Amino acid sequence: MVIKEGQTIKTDLYSKPTDAKRYVHFRSAHPSHTKRNIPYNLARCIAMIVENPQMRTKHFQELAKNLGECGYPKRLVQDSIAKFQNIDSNELRTLKTRQKKDLIVFVTDYNPNNPNFIETIKKSIPMLNGSDKMMKVMSQKTLIHSQRQPKNLKLLLTKSNFESSQSIPQNKPKIVAKCGKVRCKKLCNMLIEGDSFKMSNGKILCPNTLLDCDSKFVIYCLKCEGCGENYIGSTERQNDTHRSFTENCNKEGALGANKHFFECANGLEVKFKVFPFKHIFSRSEKILRIEEEKYIKKFNPKLNRL
Ligand SMILES: [Zn+2]
Ligand SMILES: [Zn+2]
Numbered sequence: 001m002v003i004k005e006g007q008t009i010k011t012d013l014y015s016k017p018t019d020a021k022r023y024v025h026f027r028s029a030h031p032s033h034t035k036r037n038i039p040y041n042l043a044r045c046i047a048m049i050v051e052n053p054q055m056r057t058k059h060f061q062e063l064a065k066n067l068g069e070c071g072y073p074k075r076l077v078q079d080s081i082a083k084f085q086n087i088d089s090n091e092l093r094t095l096k097t098r099q100k101k102d103l104i105v106f107v108t109d110y111n112p113n114n115p116n117f118i119e120t121i122k123k124s125i126p127m128l129n130g131s132d133k134m135m136k137v138m139s140q141k142t143l144i145h146s147q148r149q150p151k152n153l154k155l156l157l158t159k160s161n162f163e164s165s166q167s168i169p170q171n172k173p174k175i176v177a178k179c180g181k182v183r184c185k186k187l188c189n190m191l192i193e194g195d196s197f198k199m200s201n202g203k204i205l206c207p208n209t210l211l212d213c214d215s216k217f218v219i220y221c222l223k224c225e226g227c228g229e230n231y232i233g234s235t236e237r238q239n240d241t242h243r244s245f246t247e248n249c250n251k252e253g254a255l256g257a258n259k260h261f262f263e264c265a266n267g268l269e270v271k272f273k274v275f276p277f278k279h280i281f282s283r284s285e286k287i288l289r290i291e292e293e294k295y296i297k298k299f300n301p302k303l304n305r306l
Contacts, residue, residue: 026071039080047084048092110147118145172210179213187213192275219278226264231303234292
């Protein structure tokens with residue numbers, strides 16, 4: 001709020017009538033530093049806006065009262081206020097440029113019952129200095145711990161998107177087709193096209209909608225280019241199947257189906273091909289996994305049993 005006083009202007013704090021002055025309760029489950037910062041920042045805000053000492057004191061008193069009602073310890077509130085009581089507003093208004101740090105952010109869900117991993121990690125970092133390469137990388141970095149809010153009851157019970165069977169497109173042909181994009185050559189090459197696919201055990205898979213290289217939330221069947229045996233899997237991301245499998249089965253020491261592709265189709269550039277056949281319209285990961293299990297059980301592909 002700006003007040004005109006003759007030739008000069010004065011600033012004062014203004015809050016809307018609807019401002020209930022409710023701050024995060026001090027006993028609320030938040031990291032302690034988050035809550036301790038609140039009185040500090042509110043006091044700083046007052047000192048920055050309000051120049052007049054009497055008005056400033058009045059606002060500080062109100063702040064102490066409001067924070068007291070939200071469970072903040074008197075001592076903490078008074079210490080925060082004392083820091084800003086006599087500071088010049090102009091000093092707080094000048095922009096300070098901080099040196100940018102090269103950060104590595106370790107993010108976890110906030111849970112006061114969790115052990116303090118970050119201290120353990122910080123203590124372990126010097127071990128990396130044993131390697132010259134790692135020492136070079138790590139010497140520039142600062143590790144910080146960031147704690148995200150875990151899902152509360154409301155977030156657990158509500159969803160930001162709706163599931164609806166009406167979103168199933170009726171007019172699309174139920175086939176697998178290559179996307180045909182120039183950049184996609186590699187994936188297009190691995191895709192088996194058509195309205196059905198016969199597995200090595202004679203069972204037939206039919207796509208439930210139009211599927212291509214870009215399809216997400218799909219259940220797919222892989223065919224080994226060496227022996228023709230099959231593997232059923234699922235992915236919620238596009239192109240992921242091809243990429244992760246191609247990368248993994250080109251490595252020695254791969255596991256399961258990857259190991260099989262590595263050995264059986266050794267020497268072939270394309271070690272397996274892929275036939276996506278079921279799109280999960282709800283885009284629910286849980287349903288995707290359940291459906292995947294169902295198909296593996298029903299069709300019992302050999303490479304899933306490795
Ligand atoms: Zn493609
Ligand atoms: Zn094979």
